[in-house]
Amino acid sequence: MKINEKLHLNQNLKKLNGKYLETILEYINNNLFAKTKAKLKVKKVFNSSEKYEKKLEKEVAAILKLNSKQRRRNVKKSKDTALTMFTVITKRFKRNANVIAQVLTKAKAKCKKCKKTAPFIRKKDGTPYLEIHHKISMADGGYDTIENTIAVCPNCHRELHYGMN
Ligand SMILES: [Zn+2]
Numbered sequence: 001m002k003i004n005e006k007l008h009l010n011q012n013l014k015k016l017n018g019k020y021l022e023t024i025l026e027y028i029n030n031n032l033f034a035k036t037k038a039k040l041k042v043k044k045v046f047n048s049s050e051k052y053e054k055k056l057e058k059e060v061a062a063i064l065k066l067n068s069k070q071r072r073r074n075v076k077k078s079k080d081t082a083l084t085m086f087t088v089i090t091k092r093f094k095r096n097a098n099v100i101a102q103v104l105t106k107a108k109a110k111c112k113k114c115k116k117t118a119p120f121i122r123k124k125d126g127t128p129y130l131e132i133h134h135k136i137s138m139a140d141g142g143y144d145t146i147e148n149t150i151a152v153c154p155n156c157h158r159e160l161h162y163g164m165n
């Protein structure tokens with residue numbers, strides 16, 4: 001596909017409502033291409049950022065298993081490649097602004113996990129920077145309520161999601 005065609009396709013995809021596009025893609029790939037191994041070309045439209053992150057993580061993990069010589073060779077090869085853009089259709093849970101504000105206020109600038117003061121002040125409004133974490137993630141059926149959320153510093157938040165327990 002030529003660059004112009006790609007741009008054109010991208011622009012058209014952006015015009016479509018994400019929800020419908022996802023349904024259309026699903027339908028096409030499940031039905032029209034069901035009997036073949038073919039997939040619609042626009043499969044580079046990821047269902048969610050998370051899906052893409054996971055794919056990327058897998059790639060990195062595989063590359064980390066290579067020796068340093070192979071890795072250097074890979075990097076050299078990819079140095080001059082053009083940037084590629086693709087559309088990510090994001091599906092996310094609607095958040096409750098009242099809960100966020102209340103949990104942040106109740107935290108009094110302290111992380112609920114490490115008990116330290118928020119690491120910095122928000123440029124936007126001068127408030128201490130903490131993030132809201134769901135004890136049971138909304139993807140797992142947890143509610144966006146005061147009972148199910150805690151205010152944590154960004155380090156602890158990352159640890160809660162990516163750390164070893
Ligand atoms: Zn913390």
Ligand SMILES: [Zn+2]
Pocket residue numbers: 132133134157160161
């Ligand atoms: Zn979280």
